[in-house]
Amino acid sequence: MKYTVRKFDAVIVGAGGAGLRAAIQLSEAGLKTAVISKVFPTRSHTVAAQGGVAASLGNSEEDHWHWHMYDTIKGSDWLGDQDAIEFMCRKANEVVVELEHYGMPFDRTDAGKIYQRPFGGHMSNFGEKPVRRSCAAADRTGHAMLHAMYQRNVKANTQFFVEWQALDLVRDAEGEVLGVTAMDMETGEIVVFHAKATIFATGGAGRIFYSSTNAFINTGDGLGMAARAGIPLEDLEFWQFHPTGVAGAGVLITEGVRGEGGILRNSQGERFMERYAPNAKDLASRDVVSRAMTTEINEGRGCGPHKDFVLLDITHLPPETIMKRLPGIHEIALQFAGVDALKEPIPVVPTAHYQMGGIPTNYHGQVVAPQGSSQNVAVPGFYAAGECACASVHGANRLGTNSLLDLLVFGKSAGESAVDQLKKSPKAHKELHQESIDKTLARLDRLDGQKDGASVHETRLTLQRTMQNHCGVFRFADKLKEGVQKILDVQKDVQRTEIKDKSKVFNTARIEALELDNLIEVAVATMISAEARKESRGAHVRDDAPDTPANPNGRDDKNWLKHTLWFKEGNRLDYKSVKLTPLTVESIALKTRAY
């Protein structure tokens, strides 16, 4: 199989929020940068974010980054790294104001400032009462943000390679990353993007679950590529189930609905969140709300003929508020639930939504891995930001609106780190590593030559059902154990997938098979990491780690206050410590989580 080599200073893989934010940094610094994306940039999944981006601007009431930091650490169930969290919360105002300067059409307060709404888990004065911290453009914040950042890149003349599928990292024997191999989907041509700095901004892998709010493209390509190149994946047992996916369709309904006053009700019409979170109620953290909903359904208080969903009610809100602040939700409810949300409640269920774990990085956006006795040694030439990365600011559970903040702050910081590196690095590119390119070509040859193989569609379905049934909102020791065996069986099928379509031109069957190669890495990492973590924390709650006086909420800080690292080779697990020391302020001390 033939390939060509093209040289760039930097290559960014992914053109969603994090990739576009990093690209602004590199393009405006005048560096020769290639941005590779498997979809046109504005089709990336950041576009589907709805409710807002967190920043303690204090436009409607008093707020402070330190309160935001506290909420984020509490939300993470103390698994988040406090240095990275302080960095993110302090940077929030700066990156949100930048977006406004790029032209983002935020909603406005009467004073003309950026409009802010309350959101789950965001409180004032260290957990006292909900605060307006989510900066929003109606319920289309992600769309407005992604378009504004694409537009800024048009202005900066960023060079995009649109509809190119990245295949693998090129990493040499010393562990240095030298770029990526990628396929032009339109022609099937293979190109090695030879670069001195490589930034991954490839998004999450929400499609490992059968029912997901995520787009078809969210297949964890960056995680698959990193895992195959020997880089560990961090904390993948932690997956967020968003409380409000449309029942049956999975489409997201923003938490902003509850921020604007929406209420969850069970079959008896009861506002059940009052029992689970007496203070924050419907605005408790997402893991707490999703578990409460699942408990209501499991105990027979679900709605509908099969009692398998609960209701999100906004019928008490003024129609003007709904049409002004939540127009997209009104549209989604009509389209995907067949209800007019002005008059009827929306049927919702917890739905897989966000990957808290990912490629381990520090708060500079540098990818880090253990080396000898050091836990966090930077991988030369390699950066990651956004959902594919684990900084770790979300720990065991992410707060709503912190994902858009994460991709802005760490997209920018990865971009800045790459610019710094490029200023110092020698003019010439390091020699390419043939062995790692050959491995990729062999993988493509295997797929094209496979006969009597497994169907991509069926294998992916089995993968998704296995994850859904064995690794969901509530986890069970025996189901996890069984799940590990099942997902390893699926892995065998993934290694022998067959496509009937052999065309070179826009072969989407081939792309789906290659995406499945990435999905399986994330699925295996998730199941194995989840089976091994014998405690309940954040979004990971298991039956054999119940709430006890010794371990409130089932959390076991003595044995499990540590990050998981999964290595593809031999499915090996390792652990590293949580950074409990922030940059300038005192550590937020461990506490039992209650809302």
Next chain:
Amino acid sequence: MTTRNIQFKIYRYDPDKDAKPYMQDISVDIDATDRKLLDVMVKLKAKDDSIAFRRSCREGVCGSDALNINGKNGLACLTAIDSLPIDKPIVLRPLPGLPVIRDLIVDMTQFFKQYHSIKPYLINNDPPPERERLQSPEDREELNGLYECILCACCSTSCPSFWWNPDKFVGPAGLLAAYRFIADTRDQATSERLDDLDDPYRLFRCHTIMNCVDVCPKGLNPTKAIGKIKDMMVKRAI
């Protein structure tokens, strides 16, 4: 679960093997969970993996899966399967007027070239302030119905003027974006933007046929935006 069989006629063309395009007859069994056309197309692809189409978010916000459905442009993910007559096959074709790369996938280069030509970014040469630029809620309201565009190209590829002059006429999507920046109180380039569009082709090929309004899956109104640009030109001429 009750299933029913749905018939399709799908435009097929793979330049790697087909001398010319043809219509493929294919059918698939669907059940109650297959609510949208895109759900059914995913089933079709499981049956014949060579059918090529774009798709991503499946909720009408990414703009990937625009195609021509029974003669009208729309998004597969927002088209209820029950809204299509089933007494005859559902006919799926690529968006009209753009070169076909393969099957239902068109080459959108020309469409994006026109979008880029209107300088789709905020132009404000004042040094950026410490905090956000202020904008009243009323001024912000002016952007509603403009900024929500998802660049799916349903509008431009249903516009006869765009079919005729895709290289010279900006088209409804590009003009909607142009007005989005003209209408933004933070933008300082209104007069340059109007100069750029004051051209017999770039703006004035719009003959208010209004196909764009008819097909927009987001309910936007490019014709109205174009009318406002024309009004501004008239006003500044007097």
